[in-house]
Amino acid sequence: MLDERKAAILRAVVEEYIDTAQPVGSGHVARAPGVDVSSATVRNEMASLEADGYLRQPHTSAGRVPTEKGYRFFVDHLRAPARLQGRSAEEVRDFFARAHGEVEHMLAETSRLLSNLTNLTSVVVSPLPAEATLRSVQVVSLTATSALVVAVFSDGMVDKHTIELPAGAGEERLAAASAHLTAHLGGSRRQVPGAVTPTGDRATDALVAAAVEVLSMAPVEDPEHVYVGGTARMAQAFDAIETVREVLGILEQQFVVVSLLRDVIDRGLHVAIGTETGMAPLAECAIVVAPYDLEGERAGTIGVLGPTRMNYPQALAAVAVVSHRLSDRLTEG
Amino acid sequence: MLDERKAAILRAVVEEYIDTAQPVGSGHVARAPGVDVSSATVRNEMASLEADGYLRQPHTSAGRVPTEKGYRFFVDHLRAPARLQGRSAEEVRDFFARAHGEVEHMLAETSRLLSNLTNLTSVVVSPLPAEATLRSVQVVSLTATSALVVAVFSDGMVDKHTIELPAGAGEERLAAASAHLTAHLGGSRRQVPGAVTPTGDRATDALVAAAVEVLSMAPVEDPEHVYVGGTARMAQAFDAIETVREVLGILEQQFVVVSLLRDVIDRGLHVAIGTETGMAPLAECAIVVAPYDLEGERAGTIGVLGPTRMNYPQALAAVAVVSHRLSDRLTEG
DNA sequence: GTTAGCACTCGGTACAATCGACTGCTACCC
């Protein structure tokens, strides 16, 4: 553990570096509020902090830069939980006041909001629909030989799958199949049972079986949705174009992004810094995440992604407030 | 119009520049196949091409670089319509052979395919559903006070909207409303009429009216979908990070992207180069687009976006082949 | 009309000198 003075110096270095992106010298730190010693003393302490792995010197005769360990200490020992700035708080309030429409639409907009608030790239993962129950199944003919199986879940999600129409399936059979499916599958979870009791009518049963088949393989087809916003801000954060390219490459792989966020949450973290993310291309990035609830249950995750020298207090505050408000909005609306 | 020799020289400059991204000198051009004159002659011709605005000199003692006008001439006078490379053609065939699932899913995958084929950023705009007719409307209760209105269209698209449930709307009323809505709206276009003949039952009519209201304002809520893929490749194309940032900023505004593509198509173009795109931040970009059909009607648009020095023959071939195959797949499947 | 040859231009690179923002260390002070 660091004594109070070392902590204050480390804090000053991190804050200054976040602000300027330049190595921080002892002079600047000595001038910082909360540090009331001379630059010489600061130098001694910084040498000690470097020995302990909190700081790093890009080269002799340069200032210090925080290491991952340094950032980690910084976020673990933030003074106040940090409220959102006046303007930003207002923006969030306005947003949720006029938020409306379907869940998907709102999540997409939320991603935009987060990105605007933090000036970082944002990620919103849609709810894991494990908790939702099936409310209705409808088979609607499209052409003479194909139909659409539409399943409505209690959380407002809709799954759809095209099927080939078995021969001899008239409108009345479609209606019968729809009614039968809704009656027998209604209330079940996303994982639909593999078979349903027969209706007695041969052609209807063929329809029902086809519908059940596509419904039961739903999870493969339709993974959780990810809304990524503000990728352009990634290009501002780094001046090495190669880094930008790598990070964008990661962001394009939705599956990777989802498991990244889930992984961080599962480890009980709110912040993952550099290699803590477990992904090599994100060595120079950090993510700040928070889960959001739907009807009291953990549903999805929101987060922001930026350079390790992001403004952590601001990002934490934004993510926390938005996840909170989003939870409220989703369960009440 | 350019004589044959000037055209050959211009072509050589463009091809070399696309390949190397370096200003092209007279020596390289003289050595190019199809140009059988000395470098001195090439110099004279290049000076003339520069005077006519086809080429540009970054500085006095540098080689030449094509201008927008130069690229334009190049694409307008391509020798062969250019088939796709062996490997790529195979990739496209494989893709459409195993393509399956819903339209949305296929379009998203198509975007990935295009991006892989061309090594550029790709854009796929989903079909304008003007031609689709309404097949079924279903009102499904979610909670005690809210329900979901699910509309199924003949092209397999599904619209959904949550509504507040009027008091006293039991399951049987929901069913009645669903049946009534399907009966009276079935066959209509995306633009739903503002009112429907009453059923005679007060509570059911309230439900029907609420459903019709959200359905008729559908276009505002749910604009055409855009699938953008391979944004990471944008970061490879430019070394000025500022350019990357601006272009990514554009790509995040779905509405802008949609109207950009539509605008190009409407002008009867397949390629828009630099300022031809009409967007200042895309001054260093070019786009190659093609419409695709659904049941014989123009439906949506696909395209690629890259630097003005992209490989036009390859991009044109890829976009053409993919749009063609996609049209086939959509109308047959 | 084409081409060889030549003088000239100018960006890029390599190298040296200088500058300045740092550091570590030592000596001194309370």
Add this chain to the structure above:
DNA sequence: GGGTAGCAGTCGATTGTACCGAGTGCTAAC
């Protein structure tokens, strides 16, 4: 003993200079 002032030293960044080479325009010869 802990804190501090002062000083010598380090090293990236900047500036200046010389040079190289790719490429040009022009002229004279074929």
